[in-house]
Structure formats: C-alpha cells, structure tokens
Amino acid sequence: MSRRRLLGASLGGAGAALLGLSGCGSDHGSVSAGTDHLSIWYWNGALSDKLLAVSARGVPGVPGLKVKGSPIAGDYKSKLRTSMAARAYVPDLACANSDVSLFFPDEEEFLDLRKLGADALEDQYLDWKWKSGISPSGRMIGFPLDAGPTALYYRRDLFEKAGLPTEPADVAAATATWDKYLALGRTLKSRAPGKPFLVSQISYVFRMALYQSPKQFVDADNHFIGDQQHVKRAWDLAVETYQQGLSARALDSTPDYNAAMGRGKVASMITAVWAIGGLKDVAPKTSGAWRLTALPGGPTNYGGSYVTITRYCRDPEGAFACLKWLLGPENQLKSYQEMALFPTTPAAYSKPAMRKPDPFFGGQIPVDVFGPAAEKAPVIFFSPYEDICNTPVFQELTNVETLGKNPEKAWRDAMNACERTLSQQGVS
Numbered sequence: 001m002s003r004r005r006l007l008g009a010s011l012g013g014a015g016a017a018l019l020g021l022s023g024c025g026s027d028h029g030s031v032s033a034g035t036d037h038l039s040i041w042y043w044n045g046a047l048s049d050k051l052l053a054v055s056a057r058g059v060p061g062v063p064g065l066k067v068k069g070s071p072i073a074g075d076y077k078s079k080l081r082t083s084m085a086a087r088a089y090v091p092d093l094a095c096a097n098s099d100v101s102l103f104f105p106d107e108e109e110f111l112d113l114r115k116l117g118a119d120a121l122e123d124q125y126l127d128w129k130w131k132s133g134i135s136p137s138g139r140m141i142g143f144p145l146d147a148g149p150t151a152l153y154y155r156r157d158l159f160e161k162a163g164l165p166t167e168p169a170d171v172a173a174a175t176a177t178w179d180k181y182l183a184l185g186r187t188l189k190s191r192a193p194g195k196p197f198l199v200s201q202i203s204y205v206f207r208m209a210l211y212q213s214p215k216q217f218v219d220a221d222n223h224f225i226g227d228q229q230h231v232k233r234a235w236d237l238a239v240e241t242y243q244q245g246l247s248a249r250a251l252d253s254t255p256d257y258n259a260a261m262g263r264g265k266v267a268s269m270i271t272a273v274w275a276i277g278g279l280k281d282v283a284p285k286t287s288g289a290w291r292l293t294a295l296p297g298g299p300t301n302y303g304g305s306y307v308t309i310t311r312y313c314r315d316p317e318g319a320f321a322c323l324k325w326l327l328g329p330e331n332q333l334k335s336y337q338e339m340a341l342f343p344t345t346p347a348a349y350s351k352p353a354m355r356k357p358d359p360f361f362g363g364q365i366p367v368d369v370f371g372p373a374a375e376k377a378p379v380i381f382f383s384p385y386e387d388i389c390n391t392p393v394f395q396e397l398t399n400v401e402t403l404g405k406n407p408e409k410a411w412r413d414a415m416n417a418c419e420r421t422l423s424q425q426g427v428s
Helices: 004-007 049-057 074-086 100-109 118-124 127-132 156-161 168-174 178-191 203-211 229-245 255-261 275-283 314-327 329-339 346-350 367-376 386-403 407-424
Strands: 040-041 067-071 095-096 150-155 268-272 290-293 306-309
Touching: 040 314, 040 346, 049 067, 049 314, 049 329, 067 229, 067 314, 074 168, 074 268, 100 306, 118 306, 150 156, 150 168, 156 178, 168 255, 168 290, 178 314, 178 346, 203 229, 203 268, 229 386, 229 407, 255 275, 306 314, 346 367, 386 407
Parallel strands: 040 067, 040 095
Antiparallel strands: 095 306, 150 268, 150 290
C-alpha cells in the first residue's frame, strides 16, 4: 500500500455518515473568513506541492484568486469530520479518498459541481471515475483527482524457469480467467526452483475479483447483497488460492512480506498502479525481472481520490475554476510526473511523459497496461456502508489463511457480522 493510501485511507468510519452535519449552521466556515484566499485540505501525497505553490500565488487565468493548500497531519478523516460537524474552520475545498460515497448521506454539506458547470468537462475524464463521484440522487460532490487501475505484475524469470509463457500478451492469454490464473499458479509452484507462490496473500484475490463486479455489499436501495453470488465467488476464489497452497501468507508491510518479495518467493501480484513504488522499495534487486499485463478476469480500479467543494465555500465559482485548472489534463500529467498520481484524464496517456520505458519492468511502458485498464474499468456502485463489511470479511479471510479457520464457518461469521452491524445503520 502506498503512503498516500495509508495516510488518506477512509474518510468515513463505521456508520458512514458524517454525524450531525445536516441542519442549522452558518453557510460559511471561518477557515478563510477575513483572508485573501480559499483553502483546500489534503493529506500528504494527495496533491502536487508544486501546483499548490502556484495556486497560492494566484490561480492561472483567474485574476485575484488564490487557493492555499493546508496539509492535514495525523487522522485526516477525523479532523475533517470534526471541523464540518462543528461548522468551524471548515475548508473551502477538501480532498476525499476513493470511498467518497461515505459522504453521500450528507451530500448537502457539499456543493453540486454540476450546478457549477462540471457537465461541460465530463468527456475529458474516465467515465466510471466521473460517475462514482455522483450520489444516487444525482448530485456530483466528487471531482476526479487520480485513479488506481489494476494489472497483473509477474516475475518473467520465474515464469520462464517453470516453462510458462513469459511475454505480456501470452501471459494475459494464459491468465485470462481466474481459474486459468490459479492453474498457472499450480504449474509455477511445481516446476520453478524454490517453489514460488502465486500471490503474497489471498485478500488480494478477493478484492480484485469483487472489484470486477458492478455490485458490492449494499445496493442503491440500501439492501444488503453481500451474501450473493458476486461476493461469494470472490470469497471462494480466495479460499481456493489458500487451499491449493498458492499463497505465501505474507501480510503487507511486514518483514515476511518484504523478504518474500525480495527473495523471489512470490511470483506475481494483482494490484493497482500505485503499488509500483512500494515494490521497487521492498525488492530493488529484482529490477528488470518484473513485467506487467492484464488482470485475470478483466480490468478494474483500486484506489484514487476526489476533490470536493464544501457548502461553506465563500467563492464557489472561484473554487470550481481552481478545480478545472488543478485537475485538468495538463496538470494531471504534471502530478503524475511529480508524484505518480495516475491521471483520470485519458488524454494524458499518450503524452511522452507517460510513455517512458521503465527498467524495473524490463523496459516495458507501464501506461500501455494501466491506460487501457483505466479506460475499461467497470462502473461500480459503492454504498456508504462498504467498510462495515470489508472489516469482518477481510478479518475472516486472514483467520482462514493464518489460523486455519474453517472457510465455511469464517464465511458465516463474516456475513453475520455484516448483517448485524448494517441493521444498526438501517440497512435491510
């Protein structure tokens, strides 16, 4: 997991809604009152420091408009929620992570960007990303910042030693479905020296398989659907990966994980573009051995952020003008160059700055894989309640993988925990 996802993870919390936001209160927060600028809150790594330095001096093309960034250290979500609930020191603009739907129950606390002219820009952005910032009632509260398209990362050298296909197109064909991917994993472990594992942990199999579905745990009518086939299929694939001995059972950010990746005990990863930096950090000696290709089962997205304009903003038109400049195609490209924030503007994918061969991947051009994945990712409905289910489901998968818990009992326990907690939130 990248530093930006760790620091910006989850802007909500159990229960999803920003408790007590709607109702009375001033229309203006005091964070910008009496100053000559608008304020934008973000967590470290969410926005380009270079671009924010420009906007603090004056947003280009908008005379007199200054927008200054306020990096929020510590628990970003709690500080933003506390500020908004108290209606004091509320920022004019604020970043939101991939779980922007957590704000949908309190959507009135944010301006509808469509009323400020967002519709005229829609064709410049990824379709699924644009739609995911729109609430079920039709209010657009999240403007696309970055994306997290996914891919299959694989060790070409280990595949070769096992007599498996090695070129990206051939590997994509050999792993086009999850069943084919697991079959390849069995061959890999039986033939390659050192018996490398297919994945580091089974939770990634579950997450990627589930994210390929347009449905998740709760539907748009507030009904629990986490016990349906689209979730059970992802669970069964993860369990099958464990039962076939294809997982190294190495949890992220642990010494075991670092050792497994660095010593060639894990031959592939199924994750997002933002994992590139972390892989290079933990396994620098494997540079040149890795390749990228399409994700088994089809493309999807994992991660990425948005920017919102709060209803306390003193200058909505100015704030939206800043968004158009800050998150336009040209500056998304600059953010990619500076901070590896993958653009949500497809026009950037063909630019020379994104088409540089990466020696870590044997000279492969990463955007050739991640670009198509970003453009073909499905439109997924994320309810405000997804984290309520993610927590027990991933915990039970860990119990299966690390403690040997019976998978069917683990599934029942996860579903019971989901339904029990969701019922307390009014989800039927």
